Amino acid sequence: MVKKDLVLVGHGMVGQRFLEEFLAQRDASRDWRVTVLAEEPRPAYDRVRLTSWFSGTSAQELSLCADSFVDEHGIDLRLGDPAVAVDRERRTVTTRSGRVVGYDALVLATGSYPFVPPVPGRDAHGCHVYRTLEDLAAIKEAAATARVGTVVGGGLLGLEAAGALRAMGLETHVVEFAPRLMALQVDDGGGAALRRRIEELGVVVHTGAGTQSIGTGWDGRVRTMSLSDGAELAVDLVVFSAGVRPRDQLARECGLVVGERGGITVDERCRTSDPHILAIGECAQAADGRVYGLVGPGYAMAEAAALQLTGGSGEFTGGDTSTKLKLLGVDVASFGDAHSTTPGALDVVYTDTRAGVYKKLVIGEDGALLGGVLVGDAEAYSVLRPLAVSRRPLPAPPEQLLLPASAAGSGAVGGSALPDEALVCSCHNVSKAALRAAVSEHGCTSVREVKACTKAGTGCGSCVKLLGGIVEDELAAAGVESARGLCEHFTHTRAELYEIVRVKGITSFSRLVDEHGSGEGCDICKPVVASILASLGNGYVLDGEQAALQDTNDHHLANLQRNGSYSVVPRIPGGEITPDGLITIGEIARDFGLYTKITGGQRIDMFGARVDQLPRIWQRLVDAGFESGHAYGKALRTVKSCVGQAWCRYGVQDSVALAIELELRYRGLRSPHKLKAAVSGCARECAEAQSKDFGVIATAEGWNLYVGGNGGMTPRHADLLATDLDRETLIRTIDRFLMFYIRTADRLERTAPWIERLEGGLDHLREVVLDDSLGICADLEELMARHVETYQDEWAATLANPERLRRFVSFVNAPGTPDPTVRFVPERDQMRPARPEEDAEHRVPALIAGPELEVHTR
Amino acid sequence: MTVDTQVPAATAVVEIAHDERWTAVCRYGELVPGRGVTALVGGEQVAVFRDRAGALYAVANTDPFSHASVISRGIVGSRGDTPVVVSPMYKQAFDLRTGKCLDEPTAPDGSAARLSVWPVRVTA
Known part of the structure; x- marks a missing residue:
């Protein structure tokens, strides 16, 4: 059969969701050939998290569309070649490059464009918008030479932009036309609380002020900005973030009906005035007459359109505009009728100006929750929003719902208060009933399984906590053992x-x-x-019964890789290594034919060792003065450092010496999860200490100690625990911090989530490790002293004892035979594990006899 | 498959049945309770385990989920009353008596997720 042609114009978040929903329908791939015309040079990415690019999230990590998705479905994805005209009679789309593509069905997902107020000077060099990764890259580049930045627009994106400018070290202003920040979402009280919190962060806020003109210098660059309230700002970078407008030009030009205030008019099935054309997301005016600028409603429209095209039935009649976000570290949420517009609605308000908390609930005449605003503490959002959407009576008096969790005591509401129809995950439209059914009908027995089964909690993630509570309740009701304990063998944490x-x-x-x-x-x-x-x-961790408890990595003192071989990482304290040391490592890697790679922790990883080679490799390393790097253990990994005062023009302290001292002190320390650390020699922070479990940054007076930082999947900036410490106090504080963590953390809980979970948070931690409020510091210090005293290099200890070496054999009945299934093939002048389908002819000889043997990898 | 024993001597010989005969693979004392070793039997890799109570198990060493020969390096334990070994690669648990995977019915390549098992015994 001849395939029909579907053309999607626009590959943003909603476009991508449409593709996923459409191609998940039965026979969609069989019946349709899909072409996507995209303006941006890259496939769909997560625009909601756009700002995280500034803090290091890569474009790759933000991507929502894997290459494999495009390949698997045979999608013709045209990047950087947007549609410029639609011929509805001939049913063709013309692209910027002049290509003409025919369609049987056309889906417009062109999104929106940033609104730039028509002020003189708005095109000057130094003016930016905040919409795409390219925009952000331009802002970052400009910020490098700028001193003062102004953001026009005090909405969500504007505040995010302000946060980014602030983080890049600019003096930052926010100019908002409305009398308060985030005017759409919060009321005056909430706006005031938000403003206070944001001003505390050093951002200057101008509300009720419009931009009148932007002045430029002789070189055409931005110099000044005049506001309607008479203020004159000296600026050299301007970011416009004053709202968005639907991108409906393509539709207008081909004669589709559009709304009075913009947006392609569609019905509840996302059909435009032309039956062959659908429109979804921010470019469309939905059946309820509104243009939605949020991803949730956009996704719902994408689903409705996908069903419409494949003969199913889906409708979008209006969406929930509730939002919860963290802006510059301040929680802000608004949901339902946040502005009390329902006749007869009454407000219940709780304000704590000192703590910067503002909460308002809007209650209907019948006592049902209609909506609310939460600033500074939005913990209750995940429960309150579904309650408001379902219009159920409140499960507790409203004042109890507003009080801080600790004061509310048992009155705090969990998922149990929600009715079945309450929407828990609005990203994926999953109700409480669907979550319960995942347990009771589909046999899910854990939160992880329920998430996989329903997709709930895999979007923005704001509902995960609520979801966890609901699933646990349901599991308990179903008689499935609650999982507070470690595993089935221990009910203890x-x-x-x-x-x-x-x-x-x-x-x-x-x-x-x-x-x-x-x-x-x-x-x-x-x-x-x-x-x-x-x-x-x-x-020693491998003697007697302890040997049987260890993961294979600990058991072999090396890291298991995908083909059953291991990698080897000698310790390089502080990342400081002599040329001879480097040569030794190079020689060993060369002699054993190992693949080498520099790690993120300033050391060298050698891959591809068979289990029987490990002792010989380590004998040479130990002979050359190296010791275990504990890369295999839940233990201290590295203390990274910048080069520090000795060499660096800016350094104020010897960061390398301190890093080495700390690494040697805490080497081999076993903990609930791996521990990473760093020392920076000045505030420029080249060692990235604020992303470590403990990080030290030099000051003119001493050392600042940061704790609880994390890279990885859930990055977290470390918290400043103490300032200007001298060396002794610093080490004593780290000793206490680490031992307190080891004593109280959960299995595989890094310091970052541990601190978040710690009752009383950072303040409590300070009291314990600085003021000894629990009276345990002497114990903690003694434990650490014992660790330092009894530390021994595990590899040297292993090599010294033939009994301990017995585990490093390939076969118990043929110790001289290397494991034939560990195979490698050459790649980029080194080797890598052979994939199962790669035939044996191209193998690198894995048997390396001795130091003199030359190894050829090609 | 399992053979109950009355704590054999460390020098007792562990044997695996292959091709209708028993092949000696190691001494009983070479097996650490709760850990495994790999033996080559008839060209195949067999993971041999001894549990805390002294019982022996022999299953295929190749992990169906990673195709790596690593099962002998897994941690031995129990799930309910079932003695299990957990693959060190992606952590699926296998019943030591039957070789059956307790977590997933099939491997990514569509084959059944099950380790072959060998009869194993100890002779003085």
């Missing part, structure tokens, strides 16, 4: 087990599981207990 082991002086897993647990243990509890035993100073 890791912190509780730590206390049991410490107080009772238990030194073996057998005793612990026999006395306090059940069964034989598993891959969850065994490594946890091994780690606890190690943290409490029970010696």
Whole structure:
């Protein structure tokens, strides 16, 4: 059969969602050939998280469309070639490059464009908009030489932009025409609370002020800005973020009906006035007459359009414009009838000016919750929004819902208060009933499974906490064991087990599981207990029964890779290494034919060692003075450093010396998860200490200590724990911090989520480790002293004992035979693991006899 | 498959059945409770385990999910009453008695997620 042609104009978030929904329909791929015309040079990306690009999220990470998605569905994706005209009679689209594409169905998802107020000077060099990754790149470049930046527009994006400028070190102003910030979402009270919090961050806010003109210098660059309230600002960078307008020009030009205030008019099935053309997202005026600038309603329209084209039925009659976000560290949420426009509606307001918290609930005549505004503490949003949307009576008196969680006590509301029809995940349109059904009907037994089954919580993630509560309630109701304990063998948490082991002086897993647990243990509890035993100073981690508890990485003191080979990382404290050291590592890697790569922690990783080669590799490393880098352990990894005062023109302290001292002090320290650290020699922060579990930044007076930073999947900036510490106080504080963390954290809980979870948060942590409020600091310090005293290099200890070396054989009955399934093929002058389908002829010889043997990789 | 034993001597010989005969692979004392070793039997890699109580198990060493020969390096434990080994690669659990995967029915390539099992015994 001849395939029909579908052309999608615009590849933004909504366009991509449309493709996903459309191609998930039965027979869509069989019946349709899909062409996508995109203006931007890259496939769809997450515009909601656009600002995170400034803090290091890459374009790749923001991408919403994998290459494999395009390939798998045979989509003809034309990047950088937008549609410029539609011929409705011939049913063709012409692109900017002059290509003409025919269609049977055309879907317009052209989004919106930033509104730039018509002020003189708005085109000057130094004026920017905030919409695409290219815009952000231009702003970043301009910011490098700018001193003062002004953001026009105090809405969501404007405040995000202001935060970004502030983070790049600019003096920052926000100019908002309305009398308050985020005028659309919050009321005057909320706007005032938000303003206070934002001004505390050093951003100057001008509300009720319009931009009158932008003045330029002789070179055409922005110099000044005049506001309607008479203020004159000296600026050299302007970001316009004063709202968006639907991009409906293409539709206007081909004669489609558009709304009075813009937006392509569509019905509830997203059909335009031409039956062959649909429009979705921000470019469309929905059936309720509104143009939605949020991704949630856009996604709902994408789904409706996908169903419309494939013969299903889906409708979009209006969306929920509730929002919750974190702006410059301040929680802001608004939902339902936030402005009390319903006749007879009454407000209940809670304000704590000192803490910068403002909360308002809008209650209807019948007592039902209609909407609300939350600023400074939006914890209750996930419960309140579904309540407002479903118009159910409140589960508790409104004042109780507004009080801080601690004061509300048992009155705090969880998912149990929600009616079944309440929408829990608005990104994926999942109700509470659907979540419950995932457990009761589809047999899901964990939060993870429910998320996979329903997609709930996989969008913006704001509902994850609520979702977790609902799923746990449902699991409990279904009789599925609640998962507070570590695993089926222990009903205790890791912190509780730590206390049991410490107080009772238990030194073996057998005793612990026999006395306090059940069964034989598993891959969850065994490594946890091994780690606890190690943290409490029970010696070499691989002797006796402790050996059986370790993950394969700890058991072989190396990191398992995908083909069963291991990688080897010697410690390079502070990233400082001599030329001889480098040569030694190079020689060893060359002699054993290992793949080498520089790690993010300033050391060298050598890949491709077979298990039987590990002792020989390490013998040479140990002979040359290297020791284990613990890359395989839940332990201290590295203390990264910048080059510091000794060399750097800007350094104010010797960051390398301190990094080495800290790395040698805490090397081998077993903890609930890996520990990373860094030391920067000045405030320029080249060592990126604020993204580490503990980071130290030099000041003229001493050292600032940051804790709880994290890179990875959920990046978090570290919190400043203490300032201007001298060396001794710094080390003592880190000792206490680390031991307190090891004592109380959950399994695989990095310091970042641990601090977030800690009752009382950072203040409590300060009280414990600086003021000794729990009276445990002497204990913590003693534990650390014991660790430092008893540290031994695990590899040297292993090599010294033939009994310990027995585990490093390929086959127990053929120790001389290397594992033939560990195979490699050449790539870029080195080697990599062979994939299963790669035939054996191109193998690199994996058997390397000795140091003199030359290895050819091609 | 499993053979119950009355704590054999460390020097006792562990044997695996292959091609209708028993092949000696190691001494009982070479097996650490809760850990495994790999043996080559008839050209195939067999992971041999000893649990805390002393029982022995022998299953295929190749992990169906990663195709890597790593099962012997997994952690031994229990799930309910089922003795299991957990693959160190992607952490699926396998029943040591039957080789059956308890987490997923099929491997990514569509084959059944199951390890072959060998009879194993100890002789003095």
